[in-house]
Amino acid sequence: MNAPGKPMPRVERIDDYRWRVPRQGGMRTDGLIFADEALMRDLEGDQAVQQVANVAHLPGIVGPSIAMPDIHWGYGFPIGGVAAFDEEAGVVSPGGVGYDINCGVRLLATPLAIGDVRPRLRELVDTLFATIPSGVGAGRSDLRLDHRELDRVLRDGARWAVAHGYGHDADLEAIEGGGALSGADPTCVSERAKQRGKDQLGTVGSGNHFVEVGYVAERFDEAAADRLGLTPGTVTVFIHSGSRGLGYQVCDDSLATMLAAADKYGIALPDRQLCCAPISSPEGRRYWGAMNAAANYAFANRQLMAHHARRALARVFGEAGERAHLVYDVCHNIAKHETHTVAGASRRLCVHRKGATRAFPPGHPELAPRFRDLGQPVLIPGDMARYSYVLLGTSWPDRATSQGSSKRRGFWCARRRGPPSTRRSRRRTRMSRAWWTSCTAPASAARWPRSSRWG
Numbered sequence: 001m002n003a004p005g006k007p008m009p010r011v012e013r014i015d016d017y018r019w020r021v022p023r024q025g026g027m028r029t030d031g032l033i034f035a036d037e038a039l040m041r042d043l044e045g046d047q048a049v050q051q052v053a054n055v056a057h058l059p060g061i062v063g064p065s066i067a068m069p070d071i072h073w074g075y076g077f078p079i080g081g082v083a084a085f086d087e088e089a090g091v092v093s094p095g096g097v098g099y100d101i102n103c104g105v106r107l108l109a110t111p112l113a114i115g116d117v118r119p120r121l122r123e124l125v126d127t128l129f130a131t132i133p134s135g136v137g138a139g140r141s142d143l144r145l146d147h148r149e150l151d152r153v154l155r156d157g158a159r160w161a162v163a164h165g166y167g168h169d170a171d172l173e174a175i176e177g178g179g180a181l182s183g184a185d186p187t188c189v190s191e192r193a194k195q196r197g198k199d200q201l202g203t204v205g206s207g208n209h210f211v212e213v214g215y216v217a218e219r220f221d222e223a224a225a226d227r228l229g230l231t232p233g234t235v236t237v238f239i240h241s242g243s244r245g246l247g248y249q250v251c252d253d254s255l256a257t258m259l260a261a262a263d264k265y266g267i268a269l270p271d272r273q274l275c276c277a278p279i280s281s282p283e284g285r286r287y288w289g290a291m292n293a294a295a296n297y298a299f300a301n302r303q304l305m306a307h308h309a310r311r312a313l314a315r316v317f318g319e320a321g322e323r324a325h326l327v328y329d330v331c332h333n334i335a336k337h338e339t340h341t342v343a344g345a346s347r348r349l350c351v352h353r354k355g356a357t358r359a360f361p362p363g364h365p366e367l368a369p370r371f372r373d374l375g376q377p378v379l380i381p382g383d384m385a386r387y388s389y390v391l392l393g394t395s396w397p398d399r400a401t402s403q404g405s406s407k408r409r410g411f412w413c414a415r416r417r418g419p420p421s422t423r424r425s426r427r428r429t430r431m432s433r434a435w436w437t438s439c440t441a442p443a444s445a446a447r448w449p450r451s452s453r454w455g
Contacts, residue, residue, distance in 0.1 A: 008045060009053040021049065021065075026268065027056040032064035039069060048078040054270040055083050059278075060090025062342055062349055068356050075099065076273035079355035085279065087337065087348045091267065092284045093276035094258060094291075096352030098333040099251045101291055102298035103209075103242030104176075104357075105379040106329040107390065108306055109228070110313060111320050112235040114215040120316055127312040128211060132305050136206045137245070139199035143304075150198055151186040157296030158329075161303035166202075167326075171303065173368040175329040176358070179299045181336075185289025189246070190253050193290075197246025197297055202304030204241050211309065212238040212381070214388065216429060224392060225429045227374055228327050237309050237324065238381055238388060242333065243298040250294045254287045279350055288335075295334060302329055327390070328377035332357045338366075359393035390429040 009031070012020045019040055021031025031052035035043070043049055048071050055077055056065040061084070068080040076095015077083070085091055117124065133140055145153065153160045158179025161167055172179050204211060216234045219225040230236075243250070261277035261284070262269055269275060277283035306326065313321025335352045342349075351358075360367055360376040367376055375392035382388045 009049055011040070011049065021053050021056070023056065024053075025057075026270065027053060028058070028061055029056045030064045031056055031067070033067045033071060035067075035069050035071065039071075043071065047073045048080075051076070051078040051271070052081065054274060055081060055096070057268070057270045058083070058085070058091055058093065058274060058276060059267060060086040060088075062086055062090070062347070070355065074354060076271065076275075077352065077354045081354045082352065082356045084340065084349040084351045087279055087350055090279055090350055091276035092279050092287060092335055092350060093274055093352065094251050094254045094287065095273045095275065096354055097251070097291060097335050098354050099248045100242040100333055101247035101250060102295035102331045103240075103247075103333040104298060104302065104329060104331040105381055106175075106239040106302045106306055107327040107377075107379050108237040108239070108309060108324045109230055109327050110235045110237070110324040112313070112317055113233045114235055115233070116317070117213075117215075117235050124213065124312070124316045127315050128213070128309065131308045131312040132202070132204055132211055134204040134206070134209075134211075138203045138205065140202050143199070143201055145198045145201065147194065150194055153201065153300050154186040154189060154293035154296055155184050156180050157184075157299035158303040161300045161307070166304050166307040171306070171326045173370055174326040175299060175303075176331050177299075177336075177366075178368075179296075179303065179329070181292040181295050183288055183337075184292040184296050185286075186293050188286050188289035189250060189293050190290075193246045193249035193253065193294075196249050197244060200244040200246070201297070201301055202308060203244065203301070204239075204305065205244050209241040210238070211305065212240070212388075214238065217387065219429050221392075221429070224374060225390075228377060228390065228429075229325055230327070230390065230429050236327075237306075237313075238379070239302055239305050239309065240381055241298070241301060241305065243294040244301060246297050247294040250290045254290065257283055258287065291335065295331065298331075299329070328379060330357045330377070330379055359391070361393045361395040363395075364393070 009021045012022060014020050017034055017036055019033040019035060021033065023030050033052060051073065052065050052067050063084055066082040067078055068082065071078050071080040075098065076093060081096065083096060158172060158175055162169060162172060214236050216230045216232055216236065219232065255275060258275035258277055259272060261281060262275050265278055265281065267276060310322050310324050313324055333354055335350055338349055338351050339346055340349055357378055358376065359378050362373055362375045375394060378391040378393060380389040380391060
């Protein structure tokens with residue numbers, strides 16, 4: 001955090017939607033914030049701007065320390081922070097991933113229309129609430145994993161879930177990384193973390209996590225929306241959750257090790273919350289193995305919740321509910337090895353995204369075949385008063401988006417007039433809130449129309 005009495009970093013306007021935090025002191029690069037003028041006024045004196053500057057001090061950073069429009073204070077990195085590091089000279093930092101490793105968003109589209117669902121609203125919400133446990137420490141009584149089976153979840157992620165009947169093979173193609181990250185090492189996950197995760201698979205959790213039912217209210221690219229199965233009035237289910245207590249514990253376990261590693265390798269930290277280790281060091285590799293294992297747990301967690309959401313829909317609406325298909329599942333708290341073009345050359349980088357998601361363009365080799373000519377779907381959930389959006393990655397070089405609405409007016413309101421490098425053209429679909437189920441809500445709290453959320 002910023003030391004008492006220390007002046008906040010200077011910010012320079014680049015254009016209507018980009019702001020530079022100039023390199024100074026120990027910063028190795030500039031900071032870059034995507035926001036409009038109103039958002040920047042809200043950020044005056046905010047610690048999140050200092051955090052953008054702090055990240056720019058870390059060894060091996062490539063390009064600017066970036067913040068997306070929903071920037072706000074977080075642990076180490078700001079929420080909405082993105083930073084890439086050279087694989088050989090760079091570091092990995094738990095503060096650049098966060099406590100809820102692979103917190104992410106999943107979108108299901110059903111064959112049901114809003115007119116069919118509205119008369120049975122209360123019944124559906126009651127069924128969802130009973131089917132998907134929520135709240136602090138919530139667990140499932142119908143699924144208890146022994147040590148060996150939990151290790152398989154940590155290795156195989158959503159693939160484990162599908163192999164055990166929780167979903168379909170087609171789901172895996174619509175999940176970032178196929179639902180399983182290859183760097184997972186269950187032996188790097190502590191027994192305490194495993195104990196916390198053994199009965200929480202398939203649960204929402206608390207905080208800002210939710211299961212949301214909505215519908216397609218407006219389409220801006222009909223052909224793309226049709227490809228994704230988002231026809232007008234289609235009822236949808238958004239799921240927002242992560243790695244639960246297991247992921248929290250993985251992060252917590254790593255902090256003392258990373259602080260010692262920073263001292264060991266002579267890394268000067270502007271903030272202890274940015275504790276880190278060289279990517280290739282024993283400490284870095286151990287965190288990497290545990291982080292990817294927790295990420296796989298999160299993929300499996302959302303896969304089970306989607307399975308139980310389908311079952312809830314089927315109980316109320318019959319066979320049609322079971323035919324809900326997965327549009328996409330994307331991470332927004334993760335560090336990954338990726339290839340990007342930097343100064344005209346292809347480079348392997350370790351990209352930290354905290355409260356931000358990737359947005360790969362058409363033709364990107366990491367996209368599944370069904371999205372290769374379309375671009376990666378990007379899911380932007382709104383808040384209780386704003387629409388959610390489905391976007392697609394474009395060929396512009398800025399390939400990251402925020403995880404949700406900005407704290408002032410909503411993600412799209414903040415960026416709808418932005419330059420091409422910061423907008424998704426008109427390749428987007430707007431989702432209206434029909435109603436919400438959330439982490440601590442009684443089912444009777446559901447109401448119509450949109451803008452009703454609790455928790």
